[in-house]
Amino acid sequence: MKTAFQRRHLLSRAGSSENASQWLDSAYDDDGWWALAWIAAYDVTGNDDYLELAEGIFSALPIWPIVRYPDEYLNWAQTQWNWFSAQGFMGENGTINDGLLDNCQNNGQTVWSYNQGVVLGGLVELNKAAPDATLLEFANHIAQAAIATLADENMVVHDSCEPSNCAPDATQFKGIFIRNLHMLQQVSPHHIYKQVIDSCARSMWANDRNSQNQLGVDWAGPFQGVADMSTHSSAMDALVAAIGG
Known part of the structure; x- marks a missing residue:
C-alpha cells in the first residue's frame, strides 16, 4: 500500500497535462501504454488529473496537430x-x-x-x-x-x-x-x-x-x-x- 507521501508524489507527477513529458520515453508504443494506464486510473477514481495527463501524453505523440474539438x-x-x-x-x-x-x-x-x-x-x-x-x-x-x-x-x-x-x-x-x-x-x-x-x-x-x-x-x-x-x-x-x- 502506498504511503500518503507516495500518493501525493504520484499525483504531483500526474497533476496536469503539462507534466506529460515526465512519462514520455520517445517510444511511440510505450507512451501510448502510459496514456491507456492513466485513462484506466481515471475510470476507477474519477480524478481529472489522470485524464488530463492522458490527454497531455496523446498531444505529445508525433502525429498531426491536436485541435481539441x-x-x-x-x-x-x-x-x-x-x-x-x-x-x-x-x-x-x-x-x-x-x-x-x-x-x-x-x-x-x-x-x-x-x-x-x-x-x-x-x-x-x-x-x-x-x-x-x-x-x-x-x-x-x-x-x-x-x-x-x-x-x-x-x-x-x-x-x-x-x-x-x-x-x-x-x-x-x-x-x-x-x-x-x-x-x-x-x-x-x-x-x-x-x-x-x-x-x-x-x-x-x-x-x-x-x-x-x-x-x-x-x-x-x-x-x-x-x-x-x-x-x-x-x-x-x-x-x-x-x-x-
Missing part, C-alpha cells in the same frame, strides 16, 4: 482503424503479426498474444463510442483466430517464447490479450472466450504457482523460471477476468 479523439480512432484495416496487417488465418515489410504489409512472422489483445480492446472501445456492428465482427474474427493459433488443447494460451525466453516484456503479453478478450466477452459473449479465460486462470493457479504463491509465465505449468512484477500483472489480468465472468 469535441469529436477529436473519436475521429482519430476511426481514421486509425480505417487505415489499419486497409493495410492487410492480418494474416491469412485472421491473426495480427508483429512486424511489417517496407511497404507496410504483414511480414507473416511471429504472432504475439498482445498484438491481438490491443486491437480487440480498441475495437470494443471504438464500437462503444460510435456503434458499428462491423467493428465487433472484426473483433470476434481476430479473437477466435488468436485462440485457434495460441491456445493449447486445454484452452490455455501460450506465446512462442515460453517458458524461458520471454523476458523482459513478453512475460506480460498474455495478460494484455486476456484482459481485452474479457472486454470483448462483456459486449459480444461467446462460450469459447469464457472457456479460454477460465481455463487460463484455473490452470495457472493449479500448475504455475510456487509455494510462495508466485505466478510464472507458462500458465500450463509447471512453474519454472523467474516470477516478477511482469508475470504477476499478466497473471492477475487472467484471474480478474475469470472472476469478472
